[in-house]
Amino acid sequence: MPSRSAVPDGKRPTLSDLAARAGVSVPLASMVMxxxxxxxxxxxxRVLRAAQEIGYRPDSRARLLRSSRSHLVGVQFDLRQPFHADMVEALYAAAGAAGYQIALSAVAASRSEQEAVEALLADRCEALILLSPHAPAARLAELAAQLPVVSVARRLRPLTDGVDVVRAADDEGARQAVDHLVALGHRDIVHIDGGRAPGAADRRRGYKSAMKHHGLTDRVRLVPGGLTEDHGAAAARTLLAEAARPTAVLAFNDHCAIGVLDTFLRARIPVPDEISVVGFDDSHLARLAHVQLTTVGQEARQLARRAVSRAVARLEGGAVDEEREVVVTPHLVIRSTTRAPCRS
Amino acid sequence: MPSRSAVPDGKRPTLSDLAARAGVSVPLASMVMxxxxxxxxxxxxRVLRAAQEIGYRPDSRARLLRSSRSHLVGVQFDLRQPFHADMVEALYAAAGAAGYQIALSAVAASRSEQEAVEALLADRCEALILLSPHAPAARLAELAAQLPVVSVARRLRPLTDGVDVVRAADDEGARQAVDHLVALGHRDIVHIDGGRAPGAADRRRGYKSAMKHHGLTDRVRLVPGGLTEDHGAAAARTLLAEAARPTAVLAFNDHCAIGVLDTFLRARIPVPDEISVVGFDDSHLARLAHVQLTTVGQEARQLARRAVSRAVARLEGGAVDEEREVVVTPHLVIRSTTRAPCRS
DNA sequence: CATTTGATTTATAACGTTGTAACAACGTTG
DNA sequence: CAACGTTGTTACAACGTTATAAATCAAATG
Known part of the structure; x- marks a missing residue:
């Protein structure tokens, strides 16, 4: 079996290998590294050259073990949600800038939130950032008793003890979408909602209040939807089956909106000529050249930055008793799926 | 500031806290845990009850530090590729079954493969599983000199020293797709390729040889494409602009196929009535109720299992000098985007 | 009753790193 | 020239865990 490294015994080189090679003491080598x-x-x-020569790499586990601080933030995300992908990317950057590292733990069909969090805790994360967690509030509170917990995008009704919330102003986002559609001349605007998903209630409320504000209370129409393209497609089929179709649809998120778009296309209903569609999230789906979805941007960068700085504040600032909830204002991104209705 | 744990000083409980509580020695507590x-x-x-009471959790970092084996496998994946999401999920399961843990490291627009791998190495992974890595072969060989490396889906032309490859038989998959289309009666079958992406060359070759096998050499037609929906959409527009359209399209992957589908829909070209479309990967995109894409299944489960067992064999079996390349046979999944051509 | 056996338990020493305090070597200063 | 900073370096202990070997103890044997 060939040697797998530059030191004789085939193990990965340690600080003392490095120190020996450079002819200095171990602590000195440590300081340089x-x-x-x-x-x-x-x-x-001398030390750096020796490191180069033997291919030395610090062992982050030993490093973290020694210093009581681990500077490690655990992130729980869902592999199936594109918006989470955007968030994870932004979190890497935000954490790096704050001098922290990130440990990822995925949730998927065969891996529960429980498992994901267990793994992060065993990894000695100092704080947890959970992307739209579904766990019951009691469970989150339990976790928060052990370490700082930031819930992103999931609002907690009564401000749960110890859990910080960072989210977009979902109601405001929905309002902006409605305002935009009304300004274009739409009146029959339907909202395909997200059921009990995090944020859904707020978006519903924002939609309703904006409609009311424009004197369109009697046109308010909710269709049950969900987070996936399938949900959007199903809702769109419901709409198509009816006599009087709306002129505009506000979908719960981009995924759902894509399902709607696709169903309309198949039914030969041109978007935006005959009907306008608005999504939510501004995930990379919305930006695809052939989709060009008008959507409410959740500002992943912002959310990530705020989530990290919240966690860091708890860790370093001791008792930080400002707002428990950070709300980021979303921004409507107008692309090509909205237009004035062709006939009133 | 409220206490954050069950032990007085607010730090997380350690084995000695646990041992003290249970009235036993530290090593004994360790054995129980x-x-x-x-x-x-x-x-x-007694120990288990005490652990329950004080909320003890083993510190995996210390655990790994002590035992020279870390039982940790690093996985590099791309946040933007849905197929990687499927793979990561399957890898969690496969690694767990083999008694290993997984450390995730994501690649994204703002995070290079280099960075992703550095992080995994610092984390003391014993082996690396790289999902369609783009790094030059030389770099992979360099890594392989330090620890076992498995490249998934990326074939290495000359079997690179020390790097194991686990991949689907891309040529065979393309062949199956063509066979299916030909059996339905298609003759004008176009392939939208993946350029220099991992696997693209094989799929191209499989497509060509299958066409030849059916005596359709003169109908071979390649259109430059890529990995994303945008690439598929662009290629589809190219096809639409021409006088003689093909009756079937084999796209490089599902993403690309969705772009094609969407463009056809917008152009009012019914699929599969007027044109058939086949994807590649069988990612969850293809299974969406409103898409129901006929596609070549890459068998993520299989790939994951083989990749893990390859890595484990290298780690535990010492010198394993079997095949350096594991090839999994893909299977065509027939859904609703293929049908006999309406007019010959 | 002395002694072996086997089952439990414990003491001790690591793993690779870093913080603290101590230590040399050197030129400055009164 | 003695006392004193500086600057650079090192010894030592510790982080939380586990492997090894040694110790304890009850029961069982000769």
Missing amino acids: RGAKGPSAASRE | RGAKGPSAASRE
């Missing part, structure tokens, strides 16, 4: 001030330029260079 | 044989039923129960 972590860029602490102290070592002279000469020894610094 | 990891289910080693030795402890009596009585002490086992």
